[in-house]
Amino acid sequence: MRAAVLNGTEDLQVVDKPRPEPGEGEVLVRVEYCGICGSDLHAYKSGLFPFGMTIGHEYAGSIEAVGPGAGKLTSGQKVTGTASIACRSCFSCLSGRDNICEAMNVVGVTREGAMAEYLVVPGESIVVIPDKTPIEFGALAEPYSVALHGIKMIGVSPGQSVAVLGAGAIGLCLLTELKRRGLEKIFMVDVNEKRLVAAGEMGAYAMINPGAESLDKRIGELTSGDGADLVFECVGVPETIREATNLVRQGGTLLVFGICEVPVDLFFLGLVTREIQLRTSYGAAAEEFREAMEIIASDPSVLTPLIEKVVALDNLADEGFAPLLKPGCSAIKILVKMN
Secondary structure (H helix, E strand, C coil): CEEEEEEECCEEEEEECCCCCCCCCEEEEEEEEEECCHHHHHHHHHCCCCCCEECCCEEEEEEEEECCCCCCCCCCCEEEECCEECCCCCHHHHCCCHHHCCCCEEECCCECCCCECEEEEEHHHEEECCCCCCHHHHHHHHHHHHHHHHHHHHCCCCCCCEEEECCCHHHHHHHHHHHHCCCCCEEEECCCHHHHHHHHHCCCCEEECCCCCCHHHHHHHHCCCCCEEEEEECCCCHHHHHHHHCCEEEEEEEEECCCCCCCCCCCHHHHHHCCCEEEECCCCCHHHHHHHHHHHHHCHHHHHHHEEEEEEHHHHHHHHHHHHHCCCCCCCEEEEECC
């Protein structure tokens, strides 16, 4: 089978690998689509993942074969699945927080990934895609579940104002879920105009380009000078995280989704005296992934603006990764077609 393997920094190769076979409790998935995640880009640029592994974890496909003890799954079912496979026995798992399992096994990181024609995963990680849902939308369940997890963790209420820094896949999934929960004053922030256009099409209250206007001033105008009740940071760079602390109203909440690999200097006196709640969010629990798929299936068309384009596996490096790494790239989610 064909598979995308990261052999070193900026060294991505499509190679031939033996087709895997499902063992006890496992299923073999014939992968149709796999999304390129921001973490895949980080790994490509900085070596975040172990080299030699097939990458990719945002997948959708159909069951090709079912191993013994894999439950009631059957061949031919359209499926997606959780990227994180928890141990179910550590303190975090037993506390209901399997998204931060202490012995986490991750598709495309610690085990063979989904950017291949076939993938073997535990049957318990599989989520069936409803029949009437176009299969490619199954590849959006992972980013949507990440947004859903953060929102459920802090709780939101209609009437709150929200600033979302970063109008990529997570940011736009946040926008969709916040609107579904009745929030209207959602301010999308990005330096890329095309992404802001997508946010507007998806119902954002205001779109702000900090490269063209003062972000502090605009948020102040939109909130009568108070700042936003909630701020979601979805970029993961020190400058944006620091800026986010200035946008939260007194007593408000800042939730950081962005993965930042370097230290961040913060002015904690301002955070403490204003009683800002600083929270972080990582991944999603298995049940949240299932819930995300159900939400997407209820109206897949809402997320259509996220899918920028579909590229063939053999063109992955030139048409998938290369455009995403260019300064000013506006692509939100690129899907790779496997079969």
